Amino acid sequence: MSGTARAGRTGAPGLPDPAALFARRAEGFRPSPVRAVFEIAMRPGMISLAGGNPDTGALPHAVLAGTAARLLAERGSEVLQYGSGAGIERLPELVCRLMDLEGAATDPGRIQITAGSQAGIDLVVKLFCDPGDVVVAEGPTYVGALGVFGSYEVAVSHVDVDDDGLDPEAVAERIDALRATGRTVKLVYTVPTFHNPTGVTLGEERRRRLVAVCAERGVVVLEDDPYGLLGFDREHRLPSLYSLDPETVVHLGSFSKIFSPGLRVGWIAASPAVRARLQIAAEAVTIHPSVLGQELAAEYVGGEHWRPALDRAVARYRSRCAAMMAALEEHMPEGVRWTRPAGGFFTWLDLDPARAHGDLLHRAIDHGVVVVPGGACYADGRPSTSLRLAFSAAAEEDIAEGVRRLGRMLRA
Amino acid sequence: MSGTARAGRTGAPGLPDPAALFARRAEGFRPSPVRAVFEIAMRPGMISLAGGNPDTGALPHAVLAGTAARLLAERGSEVLQYGSGAGIERLPELVCRLMDLEGAATDPGRIQITAGSQAGIDLVVKLFCDPGDVVVAEGPTYVGALGVFGSYEVAVSHVDVDDDGLDPEAVAERIDALRATGRTVKLVYTVPTFHNPTGVTLGEERRRRLVAVCAERGVVVLEDDPYGLLGFDREHRLPSLYSLDPETVVHLGSFSKIFSPGLRVGWIAASPAVRARLQIAAEAVTIHPSVLGQELAAEYVGGEHWRPALDRAVARYRSRCAAMMAALEEHMPEGVRWTRPAGGFFTWLDLDPARAHGDLLHRAIDHGVVVVPGGACYADGRPSTSLRLAFSAAAEEDIAEGVRRLGRMLRA
CATH class of the missing domain: 3.40.640.10 (Type I PLP-dependent aspartate aminotransferase-like (Major domain))
Structure with missing residues (x-):
């Protein structure tokens, strides 16, 4: 970097407390609990059942690379404008x-x-x-x-x-x-x-x-x-x-x-x-x-690759959902109930209140699995007695292992 | 399209007047006067000095095509996620x-x-x-x-x-x-x-x-x-x-x-x-x-093409600005004043109030040139006695001709 003093370290007085100037609505800005654990979810060995990510690996990357190249080479002035x-x-x-x-x-x-x-x-x-x-x-x-x-x-x-x-x-x-x-x-x-x-x-x-x-x-x-x-x-x-x-x-x-x-x-x-x-x-x-x-x-x-790629992705989601259902049957303790989705990315677990104590997100992380604690999906900040699990973006063996870890956590 | 009735033509009663439900802030939604004439500005023969567009023709399209192709081919799962x-x-x-x-x-x-x-x-x-x-x-x-x-x-x-x-x-x-x-x-x-x-x-x-x-x-x-x-x-x-x-x-x-x-x-x-x-x-x-x-x-x-391409673009803006200054000298009637920018995209014309009558935008369009009427740049909706002209995106001969048309309009 240059020899100039970097702004923010200059000790210039400036505004003492910008937060005092925030609008009233800023009190309602709430960080997403999913995004907050984004870094943790990326740690080696951690299994994430948190994010509602589609399987972008199922997309035809080479085809898309060709399309983007053609758009920029032939119509660059327009698509960049x-x-x-x-x-x-x-x-x-x-x-x-x-x-x-x-x-x-x-x-x-x-x-x-x-x-x-x-x-x-x-x-x-x-x-x-x-x-x-x-x-x-x-x-x-x-x-x-x-x-x-x-x-x-x-x-x-x-x-x-x-x-x-x-x-x-x-x-x-x-x-x-x-x-x-x-x-x-x-x-x-x-x-x-x-x-x-x-x-x-x-x-x-x-x-x-x-x-x-x-x-x-x-x-x-x-x-x-x-x-x-x-x-x-x-x-x-x-x-x-x-x-x-x-x-x-x-x-x-x-x-x-x-x-x-x-x-x-x-x-x-x-x-x-x-x-x-x-x-x-x-x-x-x-x-x-x-x-x-x-x-x-x-x-x-508008092209020919879209529908087959979507069918491929949906077939994966269906298999992963089935893997999750099987793992839940195997590993969940008595008193835990879950939904049986006919599509999409998620299932929802209602926990036995006796097992839903403490900070579920961090308990799960301690067991090596990232989930969305149910309380995050309510506006009133209620304690979590439920979990959202995503099956869309994890491999079947990771789903099985992640659910096994959750089962262990709930029994602990 | 399919044989299904298209929504919006079914005659379903629905809400009689959604505008009655709009939030108070919707009264403050103001369409951009530049965007409103976007279609007109594209008409053949029309010269646009309205939009503050950079010269995307000065960009290295082939290089960017290669970059996009590489990003999608090698890291598609990540950049699409x-x-x-x-x-x-x-x-x-x-x-x-x-x-x-x-x-x-x-x-x-x-x-x-x-x-x-x-x-x-x-x-x-x-x-x-x-x-x-x-x-x-x-x-x-x-x-x-x-x-x-x-x-x-x-x-x-x-x-x-x-x-x-x-x-x-x-x-x-x-x-x-x-x-x-x-x-x-x-x-x-x-x-x-x-x-x-x-x-x-x-x-x-x-x-x-x-x-x-x-x-x-x-x-x-x-x-x-x-x-x-x-x-x-x-x-x-x-x-x-x-x-x-x-x-x-x-x-x-x-x-x-x-x-x-x-x-x-x-x-x-x-x-x-x-x-x-x-x-x-x-x-x-x-x-x-x-x-x-x-x-x-x-x-x-982060690459090597950026700085030369920017220098190329800025050289164009400088020439176009000079072309606009020369055309203004030549074609503007007595009593019109304008700024002499040292960079950027725009100059600003203060008109003789006697010449600033009526709807300047549509008067200009009638003369074959699109500009931003100055009143649009004030919150209070005052009548326009000024114009913004952009020199960034027009060829020098179009700038000269556009300013000539404006001069004719102001003399009319």
Whole structure:
């Protein structure tokens, strides 16, 4: 480095305590418990069942290398330049084809490309929710969504899930009860298919009813659907909430689980008026998603390699899920219960409260396995009596060994 | 498309008016006037002097194609996977080398990688500003920053710039006056070097004084510095505000103008406590910036092609700026004044008020040239009596012809 004194070591007085200047919302910024143990999860010998990572090893790397090289060599000036805030022109039509596969046919004019699905949650909450508003969400729910709610000073009211997801009548009652106490409820946030973190799927009749009770009450349903194409049984697919009522439902889709999370490209499907406002909000945050990332996603899902690679990845997830189920049967002590997912990345363990003492994350790490403690998936910071296990990114023998270690921990 | 009815045409009742559910902050969402004319600017025959685009044609496309291909072929599983919320590991050290070139030596531990510099503005305003707070900023200021302020219900108090940028005494008086009326001021937002939109540069003594008056008042200075390495005279460089007081100043850097805006990668330099909170906020918005984009940026600025390509681009900007100055001399009517930038992308025209009537943007488009009307660079929606012209992305003959058309418009 140069001879200049490095800033930060100069002893310049500056502001004594910048934290004293933070906005009120900064109190709601919550670090992700998964990200917090990212470094630990990488240690040699540690088995991670924590992160919801897709198997990027199943992707055709050489094909993608060729595509990226061609894009940069032939259209470098364009893909390296600023792009449109709505997304690159041909991507919305390709997104519609993907949504078609899920029986959620829609128009390209209703598609807003985002810098990933997390950005989609951020934009929708930013557009709809004032501080103090309450979002109704599954209990437990996606930890990343809790990060968004916290950052906008939005409260969360959890409705318990069972093996068929949310009970729509319980959601209706909750909305009414919250409103009766003067709270504002505009949004129900849900991951209806292969739920993060529990792995359960909302039943078909419940889907219709959930959308209906929300429409009746003037509440937007935010359907977060990154896993919809990851069903172990390709023939059996339930209608997306968006397909049931595209005015009440705002739909979030993502390339992260069916292609690559590293590129940060996703989408929102919404009514044209909502989509237009989301674009303005999105431009103020990132101008537009990575053009190169969008171009790669478009080339990939528009090409011939995508579907076989996805089938290959889903076959792995199915085998790994089966391996996890078998290991749980073998190693879990009496009184522990778990979900049996039909797709996606996760299973959820309800622990015998007697075994759920202490800091589950660090107890597990002491036993050589990283998991997401269930309490992290609730807004209220309750102690963990449950765990999320991901089977998506670990080899079958690691899954078996990781679950064995967990069993030992729970018996200790 | 499939035979399924497309959502949005089904006549399902759904929510009658989602706009009635929008958050209060949605009133502050303002579409960028530059992006709004993006389509028009692309029409054949139209000359655009609007967008602040770097010359991505000056980049070594074949080299970048090879780099991207190698990254995907050799490390595909990693660069397509989720990454760290702080950024890829080696990028902060490379960012420090770039900042060193500007005389702003700093530590990698103070660098937060962002999904572009716009995302940096968003995160800093989100961290520091509550609704109703006032940000002091140049008048005029960067339109994209106004989009952020509006989206957080933050008011803007403009302090006029002259040929040496902001007057620090005027900033101090403004902060004091705002506070005397009970307003909260935590942030001064400034683009001190080759200012967007005026092209002026804050003088050295003013730099020291600006940081001092803000530090005395407990106000954070947000230094937005995308153009710092784009000086026409490489020898003559002023100290960055951050180098003068790295506790009071939060610094925004970007790869957009020295490499590629399409990849959306930038950074924030800040005290460790602030950086840590910004990371949590950033993870809630986009999890992390594109890994492939970060890897490409790291390979590029860590390699041998970067500096010559930047020199090539800056030489073009210098020639184009000279072409614009000559054309302005030739074609502008009496009473029009403009700035003489020493770097960056822009010059600013103060029009004779008698000639600034009507909708300047559409008058210019009628004459075959696209510009940014000055009013767009103020928060208060004042009528435009000024224009921003970008010389960065147009060929010299188009600059000459574009300015000739503007001259005709102003005489009409």
